[in-house]
Amino acid sequence: MAKRNASSRRQQRRIFLHLRVAGRSLASKLFDHLATVSIDNFEVIQTTGPAEGPRSPGAPTVNAGADQVIGIDDIATLSATITAPSGGATTSWRLYSGPASVLLTNPNNATATASFRSPGIYTFIVSESDNVHAVAYDAVIVKVMPRVWMVNISTRVGVGTGQDVAIAGFIIARDSPKSVMVRALGPTLTGFGIAAALSDPMVDLRDGAGNRIATNDNWKDSQQQAIAESGFAPSNDLEAVIV
Numbered sequence: 001m002a003k004r005n006a007s008s009r010r011q012q013r014r015i016f017l018h019l020r021v022a023g024r025s026l027a028s029k030l031f032d033h034l035a036t037v038s039i040d041n042f043e044v045i046q047t048t049g050p051a052e053g054p055r056s057p058g059a060p061t062v063n064a065g066a067d068q069v070i071g072i073d074d075i076a077t078l079s080a081t082i083t084a085p086s087g088g089a090t091t092s093w094r095l096y097s098g099p100a101s102v103l104l105t106n107p108n109n110a111t112a113t114a115s116f117r118s119p120g121i122y123t124f125i126v127s128e129s130d131n132v133h134a135v136a137y138d139a140v141i142v143k144v145m146p147r148v149w150m151v152n153i154s155t156r157v158g159v160g161t162g163q164d165v166a167i168a169g170f171i172i173a174r175d176s177p178k179s180v181m182v183r184a185l186g187p188t189l190t191g192f193g194i195a196a197a198l199s200d201p202m203v204d205l206r207d208g209a210g211n212r213i214a215t216n217d218n219w220k221d222s223q224q225q226a227i228a229e230s231g232f233a234p235s236n237d238l239e240a241v242i243v
Contacts, residue, residue, distance in 0.1 A: 058085030059134035064126045067141040076114040076142045080126045090129045096139065098122035119146040159198055181227070181243050183219075187236040203240040216240040 063081040070076055078093055093107040099120035105113045114124065122142045129135045159166045172178050182205055186198030202217040219227055219234055219241035226243050227233045234241060 058130075060084040060086075060089045060128040060130050060136045062091075062126055062128040062136045062138050064124065064138040064140035067143070069143045069145065071145050072116060072119050072147050076116070076144075078112045078114060078124055078126070078140065078142075080110045080128075080138070082110050082128050084128065084130065086130050086132075088131060090131055092127050092129075094125055094127075096123040096125045114142065116144045119144045156194075159201070179243070181230060181232055181241060183232065183234060184240040185234055185236075186239055188234055188239060200238045201240050203242055205242050214242045216242050 061083045065079050065081070068076055080091065080093075082089070082091065091108055091110055093104060093112045095102055095104065095114075099122075100116070100118035102117075102122065103115040105115075114122070116122070120143075122144065123139055124142065125137060125139045127135055127137050153170070155166075155168045157166045157168075158164075170180070172180070182203055184198075184201040184203035186201040189197040200217070202215070204215045205213045207213055216222060217240055218238055220237055223241070223243050227241050230243070232241075
C-alpha cells in the first residue's frame with residue numbers, strides 16, 4: 001500500500017511539473033500581447049501517454065495586429081491574421097475593456113469593425129478556437145481621440161503669377177470625411193491696413209498628385225448657399241472660396 005501511494009505521489013509530481021512547464025510555454029506563445037489582461041479559465045491539455053499525440057493536432061494561432069490611434073468619428077478596422085491547420089476554426093472578437101460600449105460589426109470574422117461614441121483607450125480580444133480543445137488569443141489596443149475642431153489657419157504671402165503664385169497646403173488625416181473651407185481674400189485685407197492686396201484673387205485646390213479638385217474665382221459663382229450659411233462668407237464678391 002505504501003509503495004502504491006509513493007508511486008502515485010511521484011506520478012502526480014511528474015504531471016504537476018509537466019503542466020507548469022507546458023503552461024509557461026503556451027502562455028508565452030498565446031498571450032505575449034496580453035500583459036495587462038487576465039484570463040480566468042485557461043486549461044493546459046495534457047496528453048495521456050508518451051506514445052499518443054496531442055488531442056488538438058495543429059492548434060490555431062492568431063495575431064490581432066498593431067495597436068491603433070483613431071479619431072472619435074473614425075471606424076476602427078480590427079484585422080486578425082489567423083492560422084488554422086485543422087480547418088473549421090471559430091473566430092470571435094470582443095471588447096475586453098474601455099470607457100464605453102462599442103458597436104462591433106462582423107465580430108465572428110477575421111476582419112471586424114468597431115464604432116465608438118466616447119474617446120478613450122479600448123482593448124479588444126480576438127480568439128480562435130479549433131472547436132476541439134485548443135484556443136488561441138491575442139489583443140489589440142485602440143486609442144480613440146476626442147473630436148477636435150480647427151477653427152482657422154491663415155497665411156499672409158505675396159502673390160504673383162506663373163512660378164510666383166502662392167502655394168499653401170494642409171493634410172486631412174485618415175479616411176473620415178472632413179468639412180474644410182479654403183478662402184482667398186484680397187479687398188477685405190485693405191481694411192486691416194494691408195497695402196497692395198489682390199483686387200480679384202482666385203483659389204485652385206489640388207490633391208497631393210497635383211490634380212485639380214476644385215477652383216473658384218468669385219465666391220458667389222458656386223456653393224453660394226453653403227458658404228453663406230457657414231458664417232465665413234467674404235465681404236467682397238470678388239474674393240474666392242471653396243468648401
